[in-house]
Amino acid sequence: MHPLWLWFHKTGSPPMFYRLAGKLMPWFWALAVIIGVIGLYLGLVRAPADYLQGESARIMYIHVPSAWMSMFIFAFMAFCGALALIWHVKISEVLMISAAPIGMGFTVVTLITGSLWGRPTWGTYWEWDARMTSELVLLFLYFGVQGLYSAFDDRRKGARAAAILALIGLVNLPIIHYSVEWWNTLHQGSSIKLLSGKSTIHPSMLWPLLLMAIATKFWFVASLLHRARGDVLEMESGKDWVQQMLPGAAESADGKAP
Amino acid sequence: MRNGSARAAFVGLLARDGMGLWRRRGELLSPLMFAVMVATLFPLALGPEAARLSSVAGGVCWVIVLLAGQLSLDALFRSDAEDGSLDAMLVSGQSLYLLALAKILLHWLTTGLPLLLVAPAIALALGMPKFGVTTLMLALLLGTPQLSVLGACAAALTASLRRSGILLALIVLPLAVPVLIFGAGAVEAVLVGGQASQALLLLAAGAVLSLAFGPLVCASAMRMSAS
Numbered sequence: 001m002h003p004l005w006l007w008f009h010k011t012g013s014p015p016m017f018y019r020l021a022g023k024l025m026p027w028f029w030a031l032a033v034i035i036g037v038i039g040l041y042l043g044l045v046r047a048p049a050d051y052l053q054g055e056s057a058r059i060m061y062i063h064v065p066s067a068w069m070s071m072f073i074f075a076f077m078a079f080c081g082a083l084a085l086i087w088h089v090k091i092s093e094v095l096m097i098s099a100a101p102i103g104m105g106f107t108v109v110t111l112i113t114g115s116l117w118g119r120p121t122w123g124t125y126w127e128w129d130a131r132m133t134s135e136l137v138l139l140f141l142y143f144g145v146q147g148l149y150s151a152f153d154d155r156r157k158g159a160r161a162a163a164i165l166a167l168i169g170l171v172n173l174p175i176i177h178y179s180v181e182w183w184n185t186l187h188q189g190s191s192i193k194l195l196s197g198k199s200t201i202h203p204s205m206l207w208p209l210l211l212m213a214i215a216t217k218f219w220f221v222a223s224l225l226h227r228a229r230g231d232v233l234e235m236e237s238g239k240d241w242v243q244q245m246l247p248g249a250a251e252s253a254d255g256k257a258p
Numbered sequence: 259m260r261n262g263s264a265r266a267a268f269v270g271l272l273a274r275d276g277m278g279l280w281r282r283r284g285e286l287l288s289p290l291m292f293a294v295m296v297a298t299l300f301p302l303a304l305g306p307e308a309a310r311l312s313s314v315a316g317g318v319c320w321v322i323v324l325l326a327g328q329l330s331l332d333a334l335f336r337s338d339a340e341d342g343s344l345d346a347m348l349v350s351g352q353s354l355y356l357l358a359l360a361k362i363l364l365h366w367l368t369t370g371l372p373l374l375l376v377a378p379a380i381a382l383a384l385g386m387p388k389f390g391v392t393t394l395m396l397a398l399l400l401g402t403p404q405l406s407v408l409g410a411c412a413a414a415l416t417a418s419l420r421r422s423g424i425l426l427a428l429i430v431l432p433l434a435v436p437v438l439i440f441g442a443g444a445v446e447a448v449l450v451g452g453q454a455s456q457a458l459l460l461l462a463a464g465a466v467l468s469l470a471f472g473p474l475v476c477a478s479a480m481r482m483s484a485s
Contacts, residue, residue: 085478137432137435140428140431140432141432141433143428144425144428144429144432147425147428147429148415148416148425148429151416151419151422151425152418152419157418157482157485160482161415161416161479161482161483164411164475164478164479164482165415165429167475168411168433168475169432169433172433172436175436175464176432176433176435176436179435179436179439179440180435182439182440182443183439186443186446186447
């Protein structure tokens, strides 16, 4: 067997994954917090206030990285789902399902920060703007994947169903996005697009944004590993290696947790 | 092992399910009743002014069709998963793609087509100008098959659950957003004096793509539900 495949299968086995994830997790948490604190400091304190929008533009340093993550995590979920469907890799099922609530969280943060920013800038908390609407639809897609998974009693079957739905969702995301944009231009001409001039952003504002984008990635990985470890323990609660590590695990977790 | 031709399997499934539906033909009417009832609610909620109603007629028609189409979805694969027919389809050696296509066609014939035929009546009753009705029907003709494809995929995914409840709508409705936008957009475009061709062409593209690839997804969902 090719060494890479061997490594892949070894890492993908639940006990190995559990140990490796436990070792890596603190590093990812630490990196996420350190980079995040620096990014937030630069963004919220050091970067100049926007000459048009004033201090409220600082919401961007949380809003934009969250929006990136909300889409990135959906793609990640679909990717893991494809691995799960094609090669039946157990760990990729776990990773896919663990990613869903995190992606949902980032989507909610994006929507809330967006509407908080909209209040002083557009004068309203909610505008049927193309970006906000498609972000909302993305949230519904997350709900669908999560809801479908939790409706199944059989965890692995639920994961396969959710994987199929995640793949359908990924294919449809660009279609939904462009249709919403088309709808938006059809119905309200041009709305205020202050955020569209991203390329002309000043370096003092770009750096904190990039740092925050990196920090959210690390946060995602750390949080993903954290959740996936818990899931792996629950899934394998009847197996020997869990029994040796945590005696009595089988009684507390027979089947799926509520 | 494979018994009989693909065509026989396709027609056979269609005939069997069609017969089953015919025996419970009262149920076939429920999407239509639902559509007409919801259509009656709009004037009651918005007020009887003709101008206001006619301005929302196209969108209302589309939303009604979208919602009414959800009603019959749950039954599409449920009994097959319960009585083992789904497993029989899997081991029959027949192409699941064709069988999925038969299910989609069945849903369209029993839900999409009747809704398509009742929609003009609803639109005219709500005061849509007559010249918009042709576009509405054309848009529905291109849009409802896509809704059937999406619905069949969602129904196949949830077939082995005890009940799917709100889950089906939760899965289908976000994915149906583009169909709704282009479908309602086509009608709107004609009513304000523009061209519907752009939206209709996009709808047609969607119909071709979803009819080509949708049965594949539906088949893999059927496989998942049966295993």
